[in-house]
Amino acid sequence: MEVTISNIRKEFDRFPALNDVSLKIASGELIALLGPSGSGKTTLLRLIAGLDFPTDGKIFFGEEDASHRSVQERNVGFVFQHYALFRHMTVAENISFGLKVRPSSARPPKAEIRRRVLELLDMVQLGGLEKRYPHQLSGGQRQRVALARAMAIEPHILLLDEPFGALDAKVRKELRRWLREFHDRTGHTTVFVTHDQEEALELADRVVVMSQGRIEQVGSADDVYDRPGSPFVFSFIGESSQLPIEVKGGTVLFQGQPIGISEAEEGAGELFFRPEDVVLVDAPDALFGKVTACRRLAGTRIAEIDIANDGHAPYHVEVEVPLHAPVELRSELRFRPTRWKIFRK
Amino acid sequence: MTNIAAAAPARWRLKQPSIIPGFGLTLGFSLAYLSLIILIPVAGLFWRSAELGWAGFFAILGDERTLRALYVSFGTALAAALVNVVFGTLVAWMLSRYSFPGRKLIDAMVDLPFALPTAVAGIALTTLYAPQGWIGSLFMPFRIAFTPLGIVIALVFIGLPFVVRTVQPVMEEIDREIEEAAATLGANRFQTIRRVLLPGLMPAILTGFALAFARGVGEYGSVIFIAGNIPYVSEIAPLLIVIRLEEFNYAGATAIATIMLIISFLMLLVINLIQAWSRRRYGNA
Secondary structure (H helix, E strand, O other), rough: EEEEEEEEEEEEEEEEEEEEEEEEEEEOOOOEOOOOOOOOOOHHHHHHHHOOOEEEEEEEEEEOOOOOOOHHHHHHEEOOOOOOOOOOHHHHHHHHHHHHHOOOOOOOOOOHHHHHHHHHHOOOOOOOOOOOOOHOHHHHHHHHHHHHHHHHOOOEEEEEEEEOOOOHHHHHHHHHHHHHHHHHOOOEEEEEEEOOOHHHHHHEEEEEEOOOOOEEEEEEEEHHOOOOHHHHHHHHHOOOOEEEEEEEEOOOOOOOOOEEOOOOOOOEEEEOOOOOOOOOEEEEEOOEEEEEEEEEEEOEEEEEEEEEEEEEEEEEEEEEEOOOOOOOOOOEEEEOOEEEEEOOO | OOHHHHOOOOOOOOOOOOOOOOOHHHHHHHHHHHHHHHHHHHHHHHHHHOHHHHHHHHHHHOOOHHHHHHHHHHHHHHHHEEEEEEEEHHHHHHHHOOOOOHHHHHHOOOOOHHHHHHHHHHHHHHHHHHHHHHHHHHHHHOOOOOOHHHHHHHHHHHHHHHHHHHHHHHHOOHHHHHHHHHHHHHHOOOHHHHHHHHHHHHHHHHHHHHHHHHHHHHHHOHHHHHHOOOOOOOOOHHHHHHHHHHHOOOOHHHHHEEEEEEEHHHHHHHHHHHHHHHHHHHOOO
């Protein structure tokens, strides 16, 4: 189901947690809300679910205004970070809970509920575990039970709050891939919250980057990584370095010196570039600094460089250097960004 | 096979190997302490009542007055514990769920029955619920004080903190997410409480019930004032024991005490078994 969030504002005790947020989620889309803690991503998810209510603004499910509908009426599947399974119920009882609490007119017959539970268990690859209690399952299994429980009520939309946050790295990776397949198979509109950019970029059709209660950028993984729309997105997603620069007569000046790159728009700004978008040069017009550390990162080598800043703390930047290039500690390295972005002050 | 230790099958040992020191010391102390405080007095009880022989023992057990007193004691303790389970859980809910001015004051008030001398409580309750008392007069001609109902009221007062103090911490531990999960699945408040929250609280509620019940069976100080102590009607077993003592009928007194002890022990054992079962079932977390 299509979900439209329009000009939502949410305050907790006068402290704004969300500020004029609007977002359109297409039917069947898999969307990630990505941001540091305190950015309002979980608040937004809870507002969609109806676990909290907006101070201002509206939420539409399809064409219908759902802003004032209670959580029970919204029919959303919600998966919590810490599973929130019912401890005293078996896996089967957990999954069937949402069907059993329906009024008798809407409740499916017993045999139908049982059939549905077994089908869902198969879907989350936990067939045969229906009689177990949650404490007899591993973390990854519990999260899949939580997902099956949320799916049992045939929700309009599936919401996941840091679904893999409490799991170890390997299980996380497996579940990530599994969730993607699950989504492709069922086609549910899905929104998940994460602070793990790798997770968001790998999994989602579109990533919503949030910071301080605002949406910074909405786009595909390529969009937010290759074409960041704001200094926050540039520094939050992937590795990056930033330096204050000035553009004069079409050339970029750092500390009054040209560094061998050009830009059309005049004036002061902030230069952003990624470690891998750098070339080592042997020319006077380049950035240069002392290598303070050098570390191997999978298939590449990253050099940490301090650029002197007369009297003040040096600028710290990271650049990728070829594996075969000899880089000595405390030696001087000269380089130029090959791809960069300048944000105006 | 020269290595005997390796060849021998694992022998049963009292102490499992553990890096936590002091098992011998603490076990020894606990046994000695419990012997002095509980085991020896209780053994003395059995020993003294054994003077009667089986015939004498069953004569006391079959005595109408003894039976009525036991019935009153256990009946009122049971009723009071049940009342406390309902309203104690309610108080615990209020204290752990909501914050309002004066909450700390109410929280402290719950403990008063622990601290107040039971005789004071008994006299105060009697004054209130007596036929001329503030509350008692409202219910006339229906009498509250000097009937078993009066005993129940005194025991409710005495037992309340047991239920509140065992249930409250468990209730505070309940994760909000559990309730939110139930709500997203379509459960209303009533269904959430009945099907999700209460089952998780059951072990704590049972413990509170057992404590309040055990305390009620043994309660003496507050009850004798409000009970009226009419033989066959509102005379409790502990009072009958005192009466027998005053008659220098020590064997008779210990016999009644022994019977109370056995019944209490059996009831607490059953409650413990139910608890163990529910802990196993609910994952003991």
